[in-house]
Amino acid sequence: MPSTRSDLWRPVEGLPDHPMRAIAGAVVGNGVRLRIEVGPKNKVGSDYFRITLVTDRSGAADEPVCFGLINRGPFPGFNWVEVTDFQGRFPLAGETVEVPEGIDGNIVKTLGRLVPAGGHLMMEYDSAHRAVTARALAQRVPPVATPLGGMMFAANCGTWFTDWYISEGGREGARKLQGFRAVDAEHAARRGREMLEGLEAFLGRAKDCDWDVQAACIPVAQAAITALRARLGVPDGPLPERPEDRLQARPRI
Template identity: 50%
Template sequence: MSGSSQGTRVWKPISDEADHELFIANGREVGDGVFLEIELGPKSKVGSSNFQIFLDSKKLGRARFPVVRGLQNSGKFPGFNWLEITYFTDVLEFDDGQVKIPESIDLNIIAVLSEIVPNGGHLMIEYDSIPRKTTARALSAGVPPIITPLGSMMFSIGCGVAFKDWYISEGGREGPRKLQGFKAIDAHHERIRFGQSLDSIEEFMSKFQDLDWDLQILIRPLADATITLLRSKLELPHGPPTRS
């Protein structure tokens, strides 16, 4: 029995809501023969849309339970436009048994959802789940969000011009710990924020050796790749910072 059909039915296919912002993500292919099926739930107290996403595989059929649950909000001003992933699992149950979801599909799901976030909006993703445990460890060790596994993913899809780490839920009402990644308002804003991100990474690298060895192995490639990309975008040479 799928998660949408348990008990009183409160979820409905997004195909019934063609005007909804999430509609463009429905049916998108995120893996070889793997597609997104989105359902909408009741509105939150502030009017945000509850949603859940199932994976439908040509080979395995539809997963019994959702891979993602979250909230989506639209508004007049950029900051009112956001999407939050409150739940993610990398192990799904199909009729033939359990299947581990590869990182490529994880990234593709997030990339598709990021298309709904406009310039100046933000994407929030929980990091309390088991698949995000390395990000949780890295953040608690002081690693800049942009070079954590989750932050690096968010940066790669354009939702990482700046970050806020919600490591303590406000008043206990904000759900799990989450990483908030912002989209740039414009090219000028992007350049300023990229410069700040580069500074924070290069400052952190001076104490990189203080990390646990297993974190060093995971974080170093992300740091090197991000530094190279940021310097390229800022048209800076490799080596020590030269910006005024």
């Protein structure tokens, strides 16, 4: 986490060319909006940011809800947003409040707006707030069926996922879920078929997961299946065979 020294952080409204200005003041709940500040750069030139929730009733929270990094570059893979720390509980007007699921999802969806085609959104899941996602991934639940992965999928940053569950050399920080935005429609369809097959296979073995993981993840999986089938134009039944499937099925000579 970067320094919390106030002199290192600037309101994003004062940075006219910064990409995070696009979501400054975004509404994420009834009377709840985002206050965004940009901090120093890290060693590779990415900008630190922090987000504080501001409510019409009680004003700004006493602590940020999350810290992260944003990067921009000339190629799709250079454009990403990473949440390095998420506080599911924080002080507000003398009380400790918990981030509601709806606001949580809207924060993720708002950050996803900053990710262009071919870019990615990376979210930590080591915090207490993401404990169910961490346990679900450990029990081989598909990332898109976890609470966090489902929110990333809804933010269009879940065409496919990488689970960074081991910190490389101990230097990479918290465990993270990396969700990618599709490069184009063909890419989205190809990955969507693969994801759909994995989700339907998961529903067949979900009974092997802990009951609370089942309760959290089965509805997310079912919602993703419905969305994917709608995108692929196959509301029910088996997926139509693709030409490449027939080629792969031919015996080798």
